[in-house]
Amino acid sequence: MKKVFLIFLSLIFIFTFQVKAITLEDITSGKFQSKDIAEVYPSADGVHYFTATNGNTRIVKCEYRTGHEVDTLFDVKTARECNLEQFDGFSLSPDEKHLLIYADSEPIYRRSFKATYYTFEIRRNLLKPLSDGGKQQAAVYSPNGRMVAFVRDNNIFIKKLDYGTEVAVTRDGERNKIINGIPDWVYEEEFALTSTLQWSPDDATLAFVRFDESHVPEYSFSLYEGYCPTYPEYTLYPGRFTYKYPVAGETNSQVSVLSYTVETRALKTMKLPISSDSYIPRIKFTTDPNRLAVVTLNRTQNEMDIYSVNPKSGISKLLLRETDKAWIEESILDNISFYPDFFVIASSRSGYQHLFRYNYNGTLAKQITKGEWNVSAFLGYDEKSRSYFYESNQEGPLYKAIYKINEKGIETKLSERIGTNQASFNPSCTY
Template sequence: MDDFFVNGTFRTKGVYGIRSMNDGAHYTVLANNGTQIVKYSYKTGQPVETLVDLKTIENSPVKYISNYTFNNDESRILISTNVNPIYRHSYTADYYIYDFKNKELKPLSENGSQRLATFSPDGLRIAFMRDNNLFIHDLRFGTERQITFDGKYNHIINGAPDWVYEEEFSFNKAFEWAPDGSALAFIRFDESAVKEFPMNMFEGQAPALKENELYPSVYSYKYPKAGEANSLVSVHVYDIQDKTTMTMDIGEEQDIYIPRIRWTQDPKKLAIIRLNRLQNKMEILLANARTGKSNILYREENKYYIAESNFDNLVFPEDGQHFIITSEKNGYMHIYLYDMAGHEKKAITSGNYDIADFYGYNPATKTFYFSSYEESPLEKYVYSVDSKGQKKKLTPNKGWNNATFSKTYQYYINTFSNIDTPPVISLYNAKNKLVRVLEDNQQAQETIKGYAIAPKEFIQIPAADGKTMLNAWIMKPLDFDPNKKYPLLITQYSGPNSQQVKNSWGGVNWLNYLAQEGYAVACIDPRGTAARGEEFRKCTYMQLGKLESDDMIAAAKWLAEKPFIDKQNIGIWGWSYGGFMSSLCIMKGNDIFTTAIAVAPVTHYKFYDSIYTERYMRTPKENEKGYEENAPLNWADKLKGNLLLCHGTADDNVHVQNTYELAERLVQANKQFDMGIYTNRNHSIYGGNTSRQLYEKFVKYLNEHMKK
């Protein structure tokens, strides 16, 4: 266990922080513990020059660089340091401006830490947020102008999303510069009516909050639960010259979402994505930035819901005549090209497969770049397709591929792995020729060869409907003897559009340790998971947990019939959605599962946030049956086996309330169970010795209850 949690024995290396420069022939990286920014040649891989070296700047106020961005003409660079995380994507930082011409490093502001500092496209200004208000720094005069004044914690946020938007729409910046720098568009969140969720913060350790030694503090933040009030959102455009703010028309309906705003190529036209509360109707509004008037450019409705992954794929190419979008409107996720009148010009991709990532469009060659599951749901490859429909597969290696392209698409970095191969990171040119391997993880491969590690075998298991075949893998115990019987642990996540079973490197982890200790381990993707089209992905709509738990129970029974499985000792474990599933399965499937570990589980979806829950379940008022029938809370009296519940008390995502309420139901049903509560830990439950202790608890629990 120390190999995983103390020594990092099987850790693989990545290639991080590569930033393409404007010319597409060079890139920059952070070097020497964040004290330098060095320019490299893609072609040779050799350093060309050191652009920033903190050690050569006299009395530099910056000791290390956390992150950086160039302005459009690369004459200045914005550096962040002293980063303090807020939630999953958000943080505060101290920003500094470095001017290449005069070699000066200056603070962006003297008035406290900032958020989201962003150069204007013309390079003359920087917009940033502080204390829920927006500010503009003028680089020519060194002045700072506040442009919103009503920002207030837990009430009004200008230019950044609230907690639930950040978590479930996956973004942290809610302002955008016009393409010519003439205006700043932003979303305003009024969360005054959203109810607060309080969390006690104790002294704890690693880190210790000394001020809470005797009396815990209370951290309270706005968290809209399913069916409860959300933030009221509005969209505004601040005109730089006039110093006036115009409100955009987003319609009369207030109970809506604005998950993204995007400028078109026209600095007078702002695109606004409007989503209804049920998330099954999406419209792109085209707003006149000067008058605020808007019209509908694009409308899409779905009998289930619109996938949130589409929002970042809205692109307005340089020609100003088109926009690109992704959609599942034909039953699979594909890329489409529209004109600015809202008419579909053509489907860029098509077929009975999902695209996974849309990497971008090269206007010089009129080429689109994307990845897809065309060959298999278990494998992902990168492709290009030109305006004539000529498609090329860019990644030949069988397995899982991701790509990062340079700004001019002259080069791309491919990260490849498969179930037996740790990540290999390679650089290719536009002609798809290998330039060089950046990281082959040879050392990790050599380390792994020195250990006896159980291999994973891909298998298919019938779903509960008896027709659908589910993708799965199984690890048999080391020194496997087909005449012996072994305890089985099922590992899973099972959430909507998630994927655990794929031909990619999953690392060597505690599950391999279990195989070494005489367990069979299986991983199953039930119905509702990714890469198999919309109907497979969305069949759990309005009934989260039902089909997934049915499938896990059916899979466990199918595996129990294998001659090498000890059917008296079948366990299931999972974290978050996986914890929801494992806690439900031990009770609903009490005739097959004997042991379960549920970490940070949702135990009733009425406790979870509005955006995620209602996307799949609608509101509790509209779908009482769906909420109640599949809630672990309501199955507590059916527990027969062994259940371990683990949760962090400072989990801002899945509140510890979920575990406490399930524990109380189990107590009142006179059911014995076990619990691990982790002081001040968030949804990931780590810090100090926490991970080591947590996983040792898992292993000890399984050994006590599943090894006879």
């Protein structure tokens, strides 16, 4: 017994001796940060995807089936007129002939940033600055890939790539007063929103949300050199950051939805039956260019409406009203998807969050999923097999798994291991 006890003490000593204390330098150096998988953009062909590699110096096309690279779209070493050593991110035009590449990002709040954007024509291997007027936000291609809408200094601009011209959509943007196309602090923080710019499928219209925060109270706090990142300009004296911040119960931004017609340059405000303190956390064009879906919430956030709005006339029609005794979960906002003949929405009306299918006349077509568990994400619909794909916690509240369910209600589990599973599908939901 004494011998066993001595061996036990020796093991404790060895274990203790080998443990190295974690220092502040270890934490701030990023040594213990998680490694994320590079963001993936599905190709319209359904069998390929696009991603950044080599420390954000290349953008490549890969095959879903094997994961192997099949083509290089962009490389900082070989692109014409490229002075970048690396980039921060990219997006693809819908026709997959152009790239939006951004670098020199400056964070604004938790999710938002401004950066220097570039357009890249893949066929010509040519990189060009999007605009010379200063850093931009929320740049997005039109469906035909011939225009880019973006925000600078709270105003919206459209760059027409065929002619190299830049058109101002709005001119009333002003810090701490009027914001066009991007959200105020409340919307970004509470609704995970960084842009409201929405192109119509026919490229004719750009819709967006306008925020009037003129009457929102201001909040200020001091800035010091020692912040991360550091502010060397405040070495001797602190600076000050002031922004519009409504403490609970105070005045929120007044919001409205506007449409801009590219051909006539006309702005029109949509007619929505909402109160002055209502929220508009999402807008999105359906497959019909004459049907803009506008999601609204009351301030208590226990009543959500989805309107079908004609961007030309501005007339709105209520499609769906969703209510809850407590509040509407923010996750529901990103689980609304629109298809040519119907739309899918998540709802907790049964006590558990499930998927429902609605027609555009506002009638319920069917409840897609049922059970004493929650659907945490709607992932897509395969029109060919008429199957819906989603993420749920059927295996327990600590777990997430990936499933599909067909029109007959037959459910198939797709993920293999128990744990936290996530998925991103190609447009046809075949990979």
